[in-house]
Amino acid sequence: MEPYKFDVNNYRNLLKKYIASQDETSLYQAEQFSKLSMQHNISPEEIINVHIQALKELYPDLPVEIDSSMNFLLETMISYGLAYQEFQTLREKQGELESEISIAANMQQTLLSTTIPDIVGLDIGAISVPSHQMNGDYYHFVTDESNNLGIAIADVIGKGIPAALAMSMIKYSLDSFPETMRNPSVILENLNRVVEQNVDTSMFITMFYGLFNPETGSLQFSSAGHEPGFYYCADKDQFFEMTTKGLVLGVSDQATYEQFDITMESDDMVVLLTDGVTECRIGERFIDTEEVLEVIRKYMHLPAQEAVELVYRHFERLQDFQLRDDFTLIFLKK
Amino acid sequence: MNLDIEWNDNGKTQGLKLAGEIDAYTAPKMKEALLPLTKHEGTTIVVDLERVNYMDSTGLGVFISALKSTKEYNSDLRLVALQDRVRRLFDITGLDSIINIDSTVRGGK
Structure with missing residues (x-):
């Protein structure tokens, strides 16, 4: 024609x-x-x-x-x-905005990137996969001069770009705390005030902060309303929920955070995660904690990084490769 | 995935009966229904969650906004009949310590 x-x-x-x-x-x-x-x-x-x-x-x-x-x-x-x-x-x-968002997503990755540090006697694996372009989950590792390891895992509620910006704020606050203040409950109390003053009312952040001492194997931790992690005790061959109590960041400037302590022995493991893992759905049904732990148990004998990746692949398959929420998982193996 | 909202206007007591799922898609609808009610001094807003089988953190965000608004306007927010899965969210996030939750009536199947 x-x-x-x-x-x-x-x-x-x-x-x-x-x-x-x-x-x-x-x-x-x-x-x-x-x-x-x-x-x-x-x-x-x-x-x-x-x-x-x-x-x-x-x-x-x-x-x-x-x-x-x-x-x-x-x-x-x-x-x-x-x-x-x-x-x-x-x-x-619209086309321009879409490309700007994808640039922003890349920048977010660069800004928030954290390297998994080499800690003698601790095998660390971490994975974080966003369900959309911008990731509302976040993890961060910091080491200090005495070789202690600070571990933060957080979930910003209120998705998209504002959430991503709040993340960057958290990261830079975390980096700017002096070493003498790197004690989980103090860190959360300080961050809470930062978030409370700066972030819009319907947005809040859940965060777990842990401080690991490689010499003693002690892990001190506090949680601001974050999904509880699990402590695997090799001696008993059992998982324990790391139950904590603490208000999410950004809701009340009066919030205080209780600090807990566990001592990790050889072959013990700590599992940190976000609700993208525990709120996983299979069809119309929600996965329960036992099932999550079963999957973790299946892979936990492997090197930590390989293990978290395989656990992620497993959940990705369960959800037909359509993540409903951002997914973050960290293994700390002693 | 849907959320039905039934509104009962009893003057000083405003009831919202929710049924379905509260997630990123339905939370704005809940916000639209809930927020204006918090802006009348002396009002008690009772949110019935008996038939809500799923709520994600976006839903929590709406309740936090509503709570902040009740403080500002001197109104009162109560959540009743939460299912275990929903109740767990309030427990983990510590919000049960600042939001008035009545679980004497349990929701669920």
Whole structure:
């Protein structure tokens, strides 16, 4: 089929053919013509203008009433033309925004990137996978001069870009605390005040903070409303929920955080996670804690990084590769 | 995934009966129904969650906003008949210590 050019002649011939035959083919061609016109940003009133010209060429004795009515129609269509132009502009802008969001998502990854440190006597594995472009989950490792390891895992509630920005705020606050204050309950109390003052009312953050001393095997921790992790005691071959009590960050500036302490022995393991793991759904059913622990148990003999990745793959398959929530999992194996 | 909201206007006591799931998609609908009610001084808003079988953290965010608004306007928010799964969320996040939750009527199957 020959391509249609947007000109009066072409339109006139088409119109003439249709008026004479009233066949489906001409109508189909008219449809093609309008699609092509849209591609070339031709406004509806321009098409009407061409129609008027074609009509006048075909019927030089066109009644003056028809002629005036066509001009009237032309005026009426101008707003549609403007709306269409606006639509085009918005579509372009949307494309730009989408690419900006993906740049922001990349920047977030760079800003928030944390390297898993080498700690003698502790095998660390960590994975965090967003369900959408921007990740609302976050983990961070810090080591101090005495070789203690600080571990933060957090979930920002209120998703998307504001959540991501809040994350960056948390990260820089964490990095700026002096070493003398790196005690989990103090860190959470300070962060709570930062978040409470800076973040919008419906947004809040859950966070677990732990401080591991490689020499003694002691792990001190506090939690601000974060999904409880698990402590695997090799001696008893049992998992224990790391029950804590503490209000989420950003709700009340009065919040205080209790600090707990466990001592990890050889082959013990601590599992930290976010609710993207525990709130996983299989069809209409929610996974229960026992099932989560079963999956963890299946892979925990492997090196920690390999193990968290395999646990993630397992959950990804369970949910048909459609994560409903961001998924973060950390293993600390002694 | 849907949330039905039934509103009972009894003057000083405003009841909201929710049924379904509260997640990122339905939470805005709940916010729209709940927030305006908190802005009348002396009102008690009772949110019945008996038929809510799932709530995620977005839902918690709405209740936190509502709570902050009750403090500002001197109204009162109560949550009743929570199912265990929903109740657990309030426990873990420590919100049970600042939101008035009545679990004497248990929700669920």
